Amino acid sequence: MTPKSYTDVSDQQVVVFAQEGREDAYRELIKRYERPVFSLIYRMVRDNETAEDLAQETFIKVLNNIDRYRPEFKFSSWLFKIANNITIDHLRRRQIDTISIEGSPDAITAERARATAVTVTSGGESPLEELESRELGAQIERAIAKLRPEYRACIILRHVEDYSYDEIAEIVKLPLGTVKTYIHRARQELREYLGDLR
């Protein structure tokens, strides 16, 4: 049976349609998760083009292997797990550990830095509110960027994506105790970097 709309359809059900090879189901899964996945990857690699390539690689890998999805797990966990693996592999290859919200750490010229920068626009805020919001966001982004990649993934999954410790352990393929330690240390480091926020 074909749904008229996927609005009220669960991820698991959309996956079933995707497993039948339905393009609209694939598009729905991309629509639901392109921004969370891209955001997680961008916050880990801090480069627009690289994040896009890695996000694309993630979705291609997941959707081409959709038959291997096990419905006892959350689809989003499986997706984030693959995104994290691909990103960590990339970071290990490239050893990119520092970031700038203004642009890629690899940017050599100002033009290149602008080209790789992310512009976040928001609606409904006054220019002052938007400026403050952006400044706070930029501080947070800079602080996250100073963390080790493993800490970044854990803290983002915990505080941005609202995953439980168990789910994070499953996603990043680390023991539960290690995940708790990473998150604890990441919080400590963020406290130090963002002292004036307290």
Next chain:
Amino acid sequence: MIEHDFDEDFVPIAAELQRLPYLSPSRDFADRVISRIDRLQPAQGVAPVIASRHLELQQGGQQAVVRRRGGGLVRGTAKAVVGVGLLAAAAFMFFEIDVLTAILSAAASQYAFAIAAVGTQLGALVLGSETIAFLQAGALAAVLLYLTLAVGLFGGYAAIRTAAHIAKRKAA
């Protein structure tokens, strides 16, 4: 909302973390992913979904847009059927066509799907996939190329028929 499992002094930071916006990839992200997914069937019932975008990602450079050519085989089949039909009709109108030719034309129409599939593969092998993609794009130049091919086919068929007719006369 996750449970509160951290010290009070982390609360404002946690609040800021939760307020971090999602960032969006480029607009053609889904298309680029879909173009590289195997085993797809065309969409049915649900219109292609376009994500609402409150957040925009500034793209500094040009993005290579890979267009999907879904339904290319169907279009090719339809064109083949129409082409064969036109050729058969022209053959009936301008030549004394025999029953065998009519049957062959009908068979070609019936098996157009298989012929188109094989033809597409052979065409990709001989002409290259870029040329095939160009032909499927339906540009004016492609139409002219189709017409040239059709005229060539038609002319070749006519020449063979004429040669056979002359040979038959001489033999008689």
